[in-house]
Amino acid sequence: MNYILNILRRRRGDAKSYRQRFLYEPVTEGDTIATALTELNNREVLADTDGTPAEPVEWECSCLQKKCGACAMVINGRPQLACAARLIDFSRQEIMIEPLRKFPVVCDLVVDRSILFENLKTLHLWLSREAELPDRYRELAYQASECIQCGCCLEVCPNFCVNGRFFGMSSVPVTTRLLTEMPVNEAKEIAKLYARHTFAGCGKSLACKDICPKGIDTEKLLVNANAMAVWKRRKGK
Amino acid sequence: MSDMKTVNIIGAGLAGLSAAITLARAGVSSNLISSQPSERAQSVLAEGGINASLNTMGEHDTTTEHFADTMKGGCFLSSERAVGGLTENAPSIVKELAALGVPFNAQNGRLLLRNFGGQKKKRTAHAKSSTGKMIMSALIDEARKYEAQGLIRRFPNHELICIDVHDNVLANVTVRDNYSRKYLRFTGAAILCTGGLNGFFEGMTTGTTQNTGSAAAIAFCAGAEFANLEFIQYHPTTVSISGKRMLISEAARGEGGRLFIMRNGKPWYFMEEKYPELGNLMPRDVVSREMTAVVSMPECTGSVMLDLTGLSADVWSGKLSDLRAEIMSYMNIDPKLSPIPVSPGIHYFMGGIRVNIRHETSVKNLYAAGEAACQYHGANRLGGNSMLGAIYGGKVAALSALETAAKASIDSVNAKAESSLPKNRTKLCCILSSGLGMIRSEQPLIKAVADLDELLKSGTLNEIDRSRTLLGKAMLLSALARKESRGAHTRSDYPHTSADFQKTTVAGMHNGEVIIRFAAIDESEGSPK
Ligand SMILES: Cc1cc2nc3c(=O)[nH]c(=O)nc-3n(C[C@H](O)[C@H](O)[C@H](O)COP(=O)(O)OP(=O)(O)OC[C@H]3O[C@@H](n4cnc5c(N)ncnc54)[C@H](O)[C@@H]3O)c2cc1C
Ligand code: FES
Numbered sequence: 001m002n003y004i005l006n007i008l009r010r011r012r013g014d015a016k017s018y019r020q021r022f023l024y025e026p027v028t029e030g031d032t033i034a035t036a037l038t039e040l041n042n043r044e045v046l047a048d049t050d051g052t053p054a055e056p057v058e059w060e061c062s063c064l065q066k067k068c069g070a071c072a073m074v075i076n077g078r079p080q081l082a083c084a085a086r087l088i089d090f091s092r093q094e095i096m097i098e099p100l101r102k103f104p105v106v107c108d109l110v111v112d113r114s115i116l117f118e119n120l121k122t123l124h125l126w127l128s129r130e131a132e133l134p135d136r137y138r139e140l141a142y143q144a145s146e147c148i149q150c151g152c153c154l155e156v157c158p159n160f161c162v163n164g165r166f167f168g169m170s171s172v173p174v175t176t177r178l179l180t181e182m183p184v185n186e187a188k189e190i191a192k193l194y195a196r197h198t199f200a201g202c203g204k205s206l207a208c209k210d211i212c213p214k215g216i217d218t219e220k221l222l223v224n225a226n227a228m229a230v231w232k233r234r235k236g237k
Numbered sequence: 238m239s240d241m242k243t244v245n246i247i248g249a250g251l252a253g254l255s256a257a258i259t260l261a262r263a264g265v266s267s268n269l270i271s272s273q274p275s276e277r278a279q280s281v282l283a284e285g286g287i288n289a290s291l292n293t294m295g296e297h298d299t300t301t302e303h304f305a306d307t308m309k310g311g312c313f314l315s316s317e318r319a320v321g322g323l324t325e326n327a328p329s330i331v332k333e334l335a336a337l338g339v340p341f342n343a344q345n346g347r348l349l350l351r352n353f354g355g356q357k358k359k360r361t362a363h364a365k366s367s368t369g370k371m372i373m374s375a376l377i378d379e380a381r382k383y384e385a386q387g388l389i390r391r392f393p394n395h396e397l398i399c400i401d402v403h404d405n406v407l408a409n410v411t412v413r414d415n416y417s418r419k420y421l422r423f424t425g426a427a428i429l430c431t432g433g434l435n436g437f438f439e440g441m442t443t444g445t446t447q448n449t450g451s452a453a454a455i456a457f458c459a460g461a462e463f464a465n466l467e468f469i470q471y472h473p474t475t476v477s478i479s480g481k482r483m484l485i486s487e488a489a490r491g492e493g494g495r496l497f498i499m500r501n502g503k504p505w506y507f508m509e510e511k512y513p514e515l516g517n518l519m520p521r522d523v524v525s526r527e528m529t530a531v532v533s534m535p536e537c538t539g540s541v542m543l544d545l546t547g548l549s550a551d552v553w554s555g556k557l558s559d560l561r562a563e564i565m566s567y568m569n570i571d572p573k574l575s576p577i578p579v580s581p582g583i584h585y586f587m588g589g590i591r592v593n594i595r596h597e598t599s600v601k602n603l604y605a606a607g608e609a610a611c612q613y614h615g616a617n618r619l620g621g622n623s624m625l626g627a628i629y630g631g632k633v634a635a636l637s638a639l640e641t642a643a644k645a646s647i648d649s650v651n652a653k654a655e656s657s658l659p660k661n662r663t664k665l666c667c668i669l670s671s672g673l674g675m676i677r678s679e680q681p682l683i684k685a686v687a688d689l690d691e692l693l694k695s696g697t698l699n700e701i702d703r704s705r706t707l708l709g710k711a712m713l714l715s716a717l718a719r720k721e722s723r724g725a726h727t728r729s730d731y732p733h734t735s736a737d738f739q740k741t742t743v744a745g746m747h748n749g750e751v752i753i754r755f756a757a758i759d760e761s762e763g764s765p766k
Contacts, residue, residue, distance in 0.1 A: 030479040030567065038480060042659040060273065062445040064481045065567065067370065068277040070447075083480070084566075106416045114393065117274060126382035131338030134346075141340040142364060145374035149276045174378065181338040215562075 001026075003087055004049060005036055007057055008098040009108050021049040021094075022057075026087050033097065034061055034071055034083035037109075059109035066213060069150030073109050074098040079155035081213045100155050103162060113151050119167040123193045125174045131181035141180045144221055146214050147173035153208035153218060159201050166201025169208040169218055176221045179228040191229040199230050241266045243645040244638045245410060245423045247397050247452060248430030250278035251369075251624055252607025254376040255631030256428050256638075261383035265639045268423055268647065270392040270412055272447055275377050279432050279445040279608075280627065283369025284560070285488035286351060286361035287334075287628075288621035289327035293347050294359040300324045303360060307622060310355040310520045311587075311615020312724040313739055314465065318760045319594045323613050323622075323629050330628055331362050337375040340364050342556060351556070352491040353620045355520035361621040366488050366560040369624060395421070397431065397452045398654035398701075400459040400603070407602040411652055420652040425645025426602040426638045429456060430631060433586040433608040436657075437709055439666050442583040443475055443484040451657055453590065453609060454704035457711065461590050462599040462745040462765065464611035466708075467716035468587035468725045470618055471675050473524040474543055475582030478567045482582035485543060486560055487620040489572075490517045492552045494545045496528070497576070498537045504544075507531050522617040522725045525581040529675055532580075542576035581675060585623060587614045587725065588715070591743060593765045596634035599745070601764070604638050606630035611741075616724020654701065661702040664692060665709050672713050678730045682717045686710060707751055711744035714753045718742060 003024045010017045024036040040046055041056040048054050062070040064083045071082040076096050087095075103111035133141055153169040154160045160168035175194050179187055208218045227233040242265045246253045249271035257267045271278065290298040303324040308315060335341055335348065341364050342349045350359040364371035383389040392412065398420070399411040409424045429452060435442040436449030457463055473496070474485040490496070496517050497504040507527060509516040517524070528541045545557075553561060553573055564572045590598050590605035592612050598605050606612075607627040614622060672685030689710045692698065698706060719742055721735040722728050740755040759765045 028479055032479055035479040042663070044660060060277075062273055062277040062447040063279070063282055064446065065282075065478065065483055065563070067282055068273075068445070070273060070277045110416075112416060117391075117393075121381055121385055124385070126378050126385075127338055128382075130336045133335075133338060133340060133343075135343060138340045138343065141338065142367075142371065145340060145364075145371050146367070147374075148281075149274070174374075177338065177374065178378065 001093060003036070003090070004094040005033070005040070006094055006096050007108070009057070010105050011055065011107060013105050020054055022054070023049055029088055031087050032083050033075055033085040033087070033095070034064055036087065037082065057109065058107040067148065069148030072100055072150035072152050072213075074100060074155065079152040079211060081150065084213060100151055102155050102160065103151065113149070115162045116149050116151060116170050119171055119197070120174055123167065123171055123175065123197060124189045125171070125178055127178060127182060129182060129186060132183065133181050137180045140224060141177050143216060144173045144177035144180065146216055148214055150213060152211050152213055156207045156211050158205050158207060159203050165197060167197045169222070171198055172218070172221050172225050173216065175229065176225045179225060184228055184232050194225065194229040199226055240644055242639070242642040243267060243425055244635070244642050245270065245425055245427040245645065246430060247271070247410065247427060248432060248607065248609065249275040249393070250280035250430060250432055250607060251372065251376065251627035252609070252631035253428070253430035254380050255628045256430060256606060256635040257389045258376065258379055258383065259632045259635035260639055261386070261388040263639050265642050266388045266390065268390050268392060269380070270395045270397070272394065272396045272415065274393040275373060275380070277447065278373070279448055280624070281370045281373045282445065283624050284366045284484065284486035285353060285491065286363030286368045286621050287331060287372070287624045288353065288356070288360045288619070289331040289362060289625070290324070290360055291328050291331060291348055291350060291362065294350050296358045298358040298360055300327070302358060303327060306356045307613070307619055308615070310617055310619040312617060312734065314615035314723065314741070314758065315613055316594055316758055316760050319612055322594065322633070323626060326629055327625055330625065334372055334375060337379050339371050339375045351488060352518055354487050354490070354518045354524070355515070355619045357515070361491065363488065363556070365555070366486050366557050372624065397455060398652070400455050402459045402600050405460065405600055407600055411650060413652075413654060420650050422648045422650045423645060426604065426642055428604040428606060428634045428638055429590060429609050430605070430607045431609045433589070436662065437666060437669055437705070437712070438583050439662055440480055441482060441666070441670065443472060443482045444584070449657065450708070451701055451705060454701065454708040456590055456603070457708045458704040458746060460600055460746065461603060462743055463708070463711060464588060464591035464741050464743055465616070465715070466588035466712040466744055467673075467719055467742060468616050469583055469673060470521055470585035470587060470725050471525045471581040472521055472584035473528055473581050474579040475584065476568060476577070476579055483563070483567055484584065485564065485577065485579055488557065489543060489545055489560060492556055493548050494543055495547070496524070496541055496543055498531050498541045499539050500534070500537045505531070505537070520617055520619065525675060526727060528581060540578040540580060543579045544576040545572040546574060546576065548573070585618050587611065587616065587618055591741070591765050593759050593761050593763065595637040595762055596630055597637055597764060599765055602641065604634040606634040616726060655699040657701045657705060658699065661698055662705070665706055668692070669709050669712060673716060676727050676729050677716055678728060679717065682713055686713050686717065689713065707746065711751045711753070714751055715742045715744055718753045718755070
C-alpha cells in the first residue's frame with residue numbers, strides 16, 4: 001500500500017503553519033516514518049501530492065533504532081519515535097505528522113527541546129560523591145539510566161509546560177538514578193529541588209505511563225524517586 | 238568572555254565528554270559543541286562493553302595481556318606506547334566509571350566481565366547489552382556538574398563548518414547554530430571528537446546519521462593529515478533494517494552464541510571447526526572474511542546464522558534482555574527460539590585524523606580523539622576497546638591541550654555555508670562502496686578513483702561536497718597504495734601480509750592534490766612525522 005504523509009509544516013518558528021501531503025511508496029515491510037522522511041528528502045525534486053515543488057522536510061534523527069530520542073514527533077496524534085513507527089502498523093493510508101506541540105518549533109518537525117536539559121541542571125542532578133550501588137539497586141539504576149530525553153512523556157503531560165515550575169517526568173529517571181546511588185542524607189539539595197519542581201506539580205494523572213518509547217516503567221521510577229526524595233524512605237527495587 | 242583558559246571541543250560523545258570533564262577537573266573551561274545533544278551521540282548505541290584487565294573472574298588477567306591482544310588484534314599497526322598507555326589505564330578508567338554510578342553487571346560489588354572477540358580472557362565490563370548508554374548517562378550527569386559551575390559551556394545543535402589554519406597553526410573554528418542559522422567563531426585550541434566516517438557510507442553502517450564525516454572532510458582540507466583510512470571494520474553480525482545496518486552485539490557470541498551455515502543439509506559450525514581456540518570469538522576481521530567465504534561455497538546454502546537458542550535463561554534475563562527485545566522488535570524473530578540470519582556490515586573506522594600519542598594532530602593546537610582519530614586500533618579494532626579508546630583518548634587530548642590553552646573568544650560572524658547535498662552524498666557513497674568492500678583489488682579501486690576524479694571535475698559539487706569527495710579519494714588511494722592484506726584491509730591481488738607495510742598510511746592535501754605516503758608507526762610525543 002502507498003501512504004500519504006500529511007505533514008504540518010512551518011518553515012520558521014515565527015512563520016505560519018501549513019499542511020503538505022506527500023506520497024510515499026514503501027520499499028520494505030520494515031519501512032518507518034523515518035525511512036519515508038529520509039526518502040522524501042533524498043528526492044532530486046520534492047513535490048507534494050498536487051505536484052507543487054516543496055522544500056525538504058526538516059526533522060532530526062540519529063540512531064534510527066529507538067536509542068537516541070532525536071526523532072520524536074506526533075504521529076496520528078500520538079507522540080512517538082519516527083524510527084520505530086512502522087508504516088504497516090498504520091491502518092489508514094493517510095498519516096498525520098506533526099512536531100511535538102509542547103516545545104517551540106524551530107522548523108517543520110524540529111523543535112527546541114533544550115529546556116529538558118536546562119531543567120536537569122536546575123535540579124542539580126549530578127553525583128556529589130562517589131556512587132554507592134549495592135547489587136540490589138543495580139536494576140533500578142539501569143532502568144533509570146535508559147531515558148533518552150525524547151520529550152514524549154512531557155507531550156502528554158497535562159501539567160507540563162515549557163518554562164513552567166513543574167519539570168515533568170523527564171527529570172524523574174535521572175533523579176532516581178542519582179538517589180539510588182547516594183545516601184539520601186547526602187542528596188538534600190536534589191531532594192529539595194525535586195520536591196519543588198517535580199513532586200509538587202505532578203497531578204499523578206500518569207498520562208506518561210504507557211507513552212515512553214523505551215518502555216520505561218515511569219510509575220515505578222516515580223514511586224521510587226518520591227519515596228527517596230520526599231518520604232526519605234529506603235529505595236525500592 | 239571570562240579570562241579563563243578555554244579549549245573548544247567539537248563532538249559530545251564519549252571522547253568529547255571525557256575531554257570536557259578532564260579539563261573541568263583541571264580548572265580549564267571548555268566550549269562543548271555538537272550537532273545534537275550528547276544523549277543522541279553514537280556512543281549511546283555501544284552495546285557489549287568496555288575492556289579492562291580488572292581480573293575479577295579468577296583468570297589471572299593482566300594489562301600485559303590486554304596490551305598483547307590489542308597489538309595482535311590490530312595486526313601490529315598501532316603505536317606500542319599509545320596502546321601501552323591505553324591498556325595500563327583501562328582498569329582505573331572502568332573503576333572511575335563505576336564510581337560515577339554506571340550500573341555495570343556485578344556481584345557483591347565485584348564487576349563481572351564477559352568474553353569478547355580476539356581476547357582469550359574475560360575482560361569486558363558491561364551493563365547488559367546497553368553499556369554505551371549507561372556510561373553516557375553517567376558522564377552526562379558528571380558533565381552537568383561542571384556546566385552548572387560554568388566550566389563546561391554547551392553548544393548543542395551547532396555544526397562545524399570551517400577550520401581556519403594559518404602557517405599550520407589552528408586559528409579558529411566556525412560553527413553554525415542549526416536552530417537560529419547564526420554563525421559563531423571560536424578562537425583557541427580545539428579537540429575534534431566528531432566520531433567515525435559513517436556518512437561516507439550512508440545507510441550501510443551500524444552507527445548514527447549524525448556522524449556525517451563532514452567535520453573530518455573539513456579538517457582534511459584545512460591541512461590535517463589522516464592515517465590508515467583504508468581500514469574499515471566490517472562487523473560480522475549485523476542485519477539490514479530500514480535505513481541502516483543493525484548490530485547484533487559481539488556480546489551475543491561472548492555469552493555463548495554460535496555461527497553456522499547449512500552445508501549439505503546440516504549445520505556447519507565453521508568458526509569452531511577452523512579456530513578451535515577462539516572459535517566464534519576470533520577478531521572481527523577474521524570472522525567476517527570466513528563468513529564471506531562460506532556463503533560463496535557451492536555446498537553451503539542460505540546465509541550464515543547466529544544461534545543463540547542454547548543460551549541459558551539467566552543470560553537472557555540478566556545480560557541480554559535488551560538485545561532480545563531489539564531483535565524481536567526489528568526482526569520479528571525471538572532469538573531465544575530461532576537462529577537469526579546475519580551478515581557483515583560497516584561498523585567502525587580504524588582510520589581517521591592522524592595523531593601522536595599525545596593526541597596532537599599535524600596542525601598545531603588542533604587535537605583529535607575518539608573514533609574521529611586514528612589511534613590504538615591498528616588494522617582491526619577489538620570489541621570493547623573503542624569506548625575505552627574514546628574515553629582515554631579524550632583525557633589524553635585534554636591534558637595535552639590544557640598545557641597550551643589560553644584565553645579564547647567567541648564571536649558572532651557573518652558566514653554562509655552550504656550543506657552537503659543528498660545526490661552528491663549518494664554518488665560518493667556508491668563510488669566508495671564499489672572500491673572499499675570487504676575484499677578489494679586494484680582494478681575496482683582504480684576505477685573508483687577515476688569516477689571520483691570525474692565527479693571532482695564535473696563542477697556540480699559545492700564546497701563541502703568537494704571536501705568530502707577529496708577525503709573519499711584519500712580513502713581509495715590509501716587502499717590502493719597498501720599492496721598487502723592486513724586486518725580489515727583484504728586485497729585479493731595481494732593476499733599476504735608484508736613486513737614492508739608495517740607502516741602508517743598517511744594521507745594529506747598538498748597544493749590541492751591528495752598525496753599518500755607511508756610513515757614509520759609514530760611513537761613520538763611531538764607532531765606526527
Ligand atoms: C551499534 C554500535 C555498538 C557499539 N558497541 C561498542 C561496544 O560494545 N564497545 C565499544 O568499545 N565500542 C562499541 N561501539 C563503538 C563506539 O560506540 C564508538 O566508536 C564510540 O562511542 C565513539 O565515540 P566518540 O566520542 O568518538 O564519537 P560519537 O559518540 O560518535 O560522537 C560524535 C560527536 O560528534 C558530533 N558531531 C559529528 N559531526 C559533527 C559536526 N560536523 N559538527 C559538530 N558536531 C559533530 C556528534 O553530534 C557527536 O556528539 C559501538 C558502535 C556502534 C555503532
Ligand atoms: S533516530 Fe534515534 S530514536 Fe529515532
